[in-house]
Amino acid sequence: MNRIILVSIILISLFGLAAAQDRSLLLQRPTLSKTHIVFNYAGDLWSVPRAGGEALQLTTGVGIESYPIFSADGTMIAFTGQYDGNTDVFVIPSSGGIPRRLTYHPGSDVAVNWTSDGKGILFRSSRSSYSRFQRFYTVPAGGGFETEVPLPMGYDAAFSPDGLKLAYTPLAPAFDQWKNYRGGRMTKIWISSLGDSSVVEIPRSNANDFNPIWTSEKPDKVYFLSDRNGHFTLFDYDLKTRRVSQLIKNDGLDIKSASAGPGAIVYEQFGEINLFDLNSGKTTKVSITVKGDLAAVRPHFEKVAGRIGSLGLSPTGARAVFEARGEIISVPAEKGNARNLTNSSGAADRYPSWSPDGKWIAYFSDESGEYALHLSPQTGIGEVKKISLGNPSSYFYNPVWSPDSKKIAFTDKRLNLWYLEIDKGTPVKVDANTYENPFRVMDPNWSPDNKWITYTKQLKKSHVRRLCLLS
Numbered sequence: 001m002n003r004i005i006l007v008s009i010i011l012i013s014l015f016g017l018a019a020a021q022d023r024s025l026l027l028q029r030p031t032l033s034k035t036h037i038v039f040n041y042a043g044d045l046w047s048v049p050r051a052g053g054e055a056l057q058l059t060t061g062v063g064i065e066s067y068p069i070f071s072a073d074g075t076m077i078a079f080t081g082q083y084d085g086n087t088d089v090f091v092i093p094s095s096g097g098i099p100r101r102l103t104y105h106p107g108s109d110v111a112v113n114w115t116s117d118g119k120g121i122l123f124r125s126s127r128s129s130y131s132r133f134q135r136f137y138t139v140p141a142g143g144g145f146e147t148e149v150p151l152p153m154g155y156d157a158a159f160s161p162d163g164l165k166l167a168y169t170p171l172a173p174a175f176d177q178w179k180n181y182r183g184g185r186m187t188k189i190w191i192s193s194l195g196d197s198s199v200v201e202i203p204r205s206n207a208n209d210f211n212p213i214w215t216s217e218k219p220d221k222v223y224f225l226s227d228r229n230g231h232f233t234l235f236d237y238d239l240k241t242r243r244v245s246q247l248i249k250n251d252g253l254d255i256k257s258a259s260a261g262p263g264a265i266v267y268e269q270f271g272e273i274n275l276f277d278l279n280s281g282k283t284t285k286v287s288i289t290v291k292g293d294l295a296a297v298r299p300h301f302e303k304v305a306g307r308i309g310s311l312g313l314s315p316t317g318a319r320a321v322f323e324a325r326g327e328i329i330s331v332p333a334e335k336g337n338a339r340n341l342t343n344s345s346g347a348a349d350r351y352p353s354w355s356p357d358g359k360w361i362a363y364f365s366d367e368s369g370e371y372a373l374h375l376s377p378q379t380g381i382g383e384v385k386k387i388s389l390g391n392p393s394s395y396f397y398n399p400v401w402s403p404d405s406k407k408i409a410f411t412d413k414r415l416n417l418w419y420l421e422i423d424k425g426t427p428v429k430v431d432a433n434t435y436e437n438p439f440r441v442m443d444p445n446w447s448p449d450n451k452w453i454t455y456t457k458q459l460k461k462s463h464v465r466r467l468c469l470l471s
Contacts, residue, residue, distance in 0.1 A: 025041065025271050025272070025288065025290055026041065026042075026271040027039045027040075027041050027046075027268060027271055027272065027273050027288060027290075028040040028041065028066075028256070028257065028268055028271075029066060029067055029068065029257045029259075029268065030257070030259065030266040030267070030268055030273045031068045031069050031070045031077070031259045031261070031266065032050070032070060032259060032260065032261025032262070032264060032265075032266040032275075033050075033070045033074030033094065033261055033262070034050075034074050034261065034262045035049065035050055035074065036048065036049060036050055036070075036074070036094065037049075037050055037266055037273060037286065037288075038058065038068045038070065038077055038094070039055075039068065039268075039273060040065070040066045040067070040068060041055075041290055042290075042292075042294055042296065042297075043063075043064040043065065043066075044057055044058070044059045044060060044061070044065050045057075045058040045059045045065050045066075045068050045077070045079060045092075046058060046290060046292075047094070047096075048286070048288050050275075050286075051286070052286045052287040052288055053287075053288070053289065054288075054289045054290075054291060055288055055289065055290045055291075056096070057292045058077070058092065058096050059079075059081070059092070059099065061081055061082065061083045061099070062082075062083075063081065063082025063083060063085075063087075064081075064082050065079055065080070065081045065082070065090075066079065066080050067079055067080040067110060067111045067112075069111060069112075069113055069114060069121075069259065070094065070114075070261060071094075071114050071118050071141070072114060072118045072216070073118060074094055074261075075093065075094055076091050076092070076093060076094060076141065077091065077092050077093075077094050078090070078091050078111045078114060078121045078141070079091075079092065079099075079111055080109070080110045080111045081099060081101075083099065083101065084101065086106060086108075087108035087109060087110065088101055088102070088103045088104065088105075088109050089101075089102045089103045089109050089110070089111045089121055089123045089139060090102060090111075091121070091141055100143070102121065102139045102140075102141070102143060103123065103125075103139060103146065105125060105127045107125055107126055107127045108125065108126070109123050109124075109125045109127075109137075110123055110124050110125070111123050112124055112136070112156060112157055113157060113158050113159065114141075114159075115138055115159055115163065116159040116160065116161055116162065116163035117163060118141075119140060119141055119142075120138040120139060120140050120141055121138065121139055121141055122136055122137070122138050122149070122157060122159070123136070123137055123138075123139065124136055124137075124154055124155060124156075125137055128148070129153075133153040133170075133171060133172075134153065134154060134155060134172075135148060135149070135151070135152070135153055135154060136148070136149035136151055136154040136157060136166075136168070137149060149166070149194075150194070150197050151166070151168070151170075151192060151197060152170075153170045153171065154168050154169070154170055155168070155169045155170065155171055155172045155173075156168065156169045156210060156211060156212065157169070157212060158212045158213055158214040158222075159214060160214050160219060161214060161215075161216045161219045162219070163194075164193065164194060164195065165191055165192060165193055165194060166191070166192045166194055167189055167190070167191045167192075167202075167212035167213075167214060167222045167224075168189070168190060168192065168212060169187050169188065169189055169190075169209075169210050169211075169212065170188070170190060171185060171187065173185075173187045173208065173210055174186070174187075175187070175208050175227070180227065181208060182206055186206070186207065186208050187208045187209060187210045188201055188202070188204060188209055189201070189202045189209045189210070189212050189222070189224055189237075190202075191222065191239075202222065202224065202237045202244065203237075203242065203244055204226070204228060204244075205228070206228075207226055207227055207228030208226065208227050208228075208232075209224050209225070209226045209228070209235075210224065210225055210226075211224055211225040211257060211258055212224045213258060213259060213260045213265060214260070215260045215265075215278065217262075217263065217278055218278065220238060220239050220240055221236045221237065221238055221239065222236065222237045222239065223235070223236045223237075223247075223258070223260065223265060224236070224237065225255055225257075225258060227254070228244075229246060230250075230251075231250045231251065231252065231253070231254050231255075232250070232254035232255050232256070233246065233247075233248045233249070233250035233254075233255050234246075234247045234248040234255060234258060234265065234267065234276060235247060247276065247281065248276060248283060250269075252269070252270070253269060253270045254269070255267050255268065255269045256268045256269065263277065263278055263279065264276060264277050264278055265278065266286075272285060272286075273285075273286045273288060274286060302325060304324040304325045304327075305324075307324050307325050308322050308323065308324045309322075309323040309324065309350065310322070310323045310350065310351050310352065310398075311323070311352070312352050312353050312354045312361075313354065314354050314358055314378070315354065315355075315356055315357070315358045316358065317333065318332065318333055318334075319331065319332050319333060319336070319378075320333065321341075321352040321353075321354055321361055321378075322352065323349065323350055323351065323352055323363070326342075326344070326345075326347065326348040326349055326350075327340055327341075327342050327343070327344065327349060328340075328341045328342045328349045328352045328361065328363050328376070329341065330361070330378060330380070339379075339380040340380070341361060341376045341378075341380045342363075342365070342376070344365070344367055346367075347365050347366055347367040348365070348366050349363050349364070349365045349367075349374070350363060350364050350365070351363055351364055351396075351397060351398050351399060353398070353399045353400065353401060353408075354378065354401075355378075355401050355405040356401055356402075356403050356404070356405050357404075357405040358378065359377065359378060359405070360375045360376065360377065360378060360405070361375070361376050361377075361378050362374070362375050362399040362401065362408055363376070363399070364396045364397075364399070364410075365386075367386075368386075370393035371389065371393065371394065371395055371396050372386055372387060372388050372389055373386070373387040373389060373396075373399065373408065373410075373420070374386050374387075375387070375422070385422075387420065387422075387425045388425075389418075389427050390426075390427055394412040394413055394414060394416075395412060395413040396410050396411070396412050396413075397410060397411045397412070397413075398410060398411065400444050400445060400446065401446070402446045402450045403446060403448055403449075403450055404450045406421060406422055406423070406450070407419055407420065407421050407422065407446070407450065408420055408422065409430070409444040409445075409446065409453055410444070411442050411444065414432070415432055415433035415441075415442070416429055416430075416431075416432045417429070417430040417431045417432065417433075417442045417444055417453075417455055418430060419444075419453060430444075430453060430455075430470055431455070431457060431468065431470070433457055433458055434457065434458055434459065434460045441456055441457070441458060441465060442455045442456055442457060443455060443456055451471055452469055452470065452471050453469070453470045454467065454468065454469050454470075455467075455468050455470075456468065
């Protein structure tokens with residue numbers, strides 16, 4: 001079977017670059033100079049005039065280039081690159097050119113900011129850490145040896161304009177994994193006096209503060225992103241009055257990153273780039289078009305043997321069915337051809353399940369924009385039955401056939417258990433788990449006579465699982 005998978009599972013990945021331009025772009029980590037914005041897109045760095053327009057690609061490395069930061073004079077860009085098989089700090093002229101590597105440690109070195117005098121680059125690294133944290137170092141922009149910043153740990157930071165202080169977050173954020181995270185790793189911003197390494201924390205209560213920003217125009221303020229009022233948005237902290245103020249009202253999606261340039265702060269929200277004017281307090285959206293020779297979006301063959309998500313066997317064991325990279329593929333155990341049953345590069349097809357009578361393969365697909373149940377002939381020839389699963393839309397797991405191949409049971413992300421009769425096509429809610437466990441626990445199965453569904457459910461108070469039967 002493994003030999004057949006390795007040889008046979010090859011997909012053609014079709015992406016429409018032109019169509020992608022009509023949707024929101026995934027522009028990330030913008031940085032700002034007096035005339036330009038540089039951002040990360042599709043693993044490379046791109047530059048666009050500050051007023052917007054068509055972006056120019058600055059890097060084309062085989063690895064990922066990210067975390068761009070303009071120097072204060074706008075002539076250079078520091079960034080994190082993977083040109084030589086490792087993650088290191090590089091610099092490049094802002095107009096483009098050959099990247100120059102600055103760090104050579106075998107661990108990951110990530111560019112964070114420029115030093116206040118513009119002569120060096122601050123970066124984070126775990127090269128001398130004894131556990132899962134990182135420390136700050138500086139390296140000369142022209143090349144040379146690294147110098148450790150006298151702080152015990154650090155993740156993101158900005159120097160004060162006079163270079164005497166550093167506003168920084170000591171640990172990596174946990175909210176990348178848990179939205180509205182309020183656990184013990186809530187991020188804080190400390191302002192350190194580098195002469196004695198003493199720190200003062202920006203006032204907060206039950207919130208995540210991150211992405212500190214310092215500007216030469218307003219040296220008495222530290223700008224930062226916080227979710228203290230709900231969604232992540234832009235705040236400032238006045239060092240004289242010690243007051244925190246919200247600058248951008250945000251009732252929508254989180255602001256993901258921000259950085260300062262002459263007269264403004266550039267920030268990323270839902271893959272788009274905006275400018276916040278430091279004097280007027282007004283926000284302007286920057287209209288950007290990205291066109292380039294993006295190898296990942298042109299039609300190409302993709303070997304997906306290592307990307308199998310779920311699988312199932314035919315009733316006879318002569319074939320198996322796999323989910324791989326959003327496609328449903330049937331392969332023979334010994335002889336025959338692999339069959340891509342979906343060929344849907346624009347959709348995610350998941351959780352294939354072979355019917356007991358051997359005729360159908362059930363799976364969930366978001367081809368229509370929301371997940372529905374699809375039933376494909378196992379031969380790959382003939383019409384695919386598509387059954388809507390009603391409103392509200394949801395994400396569904398693991399269709400389970402009844403022994404007579406006439407019914408299917410499944411669960412959803414809201415911890416509900418459903419079944420439907422295929423001829424009727426109407427989902428029927430069976431039960432819901434009583435405890436909001438992030439893991440699926442119901443695991444339905446059918447009795448041999450097709451009349452009963454057995455599943456597990458957690459008790460309210462003890463959370464202990466019990467076995468349930470429903471006829």
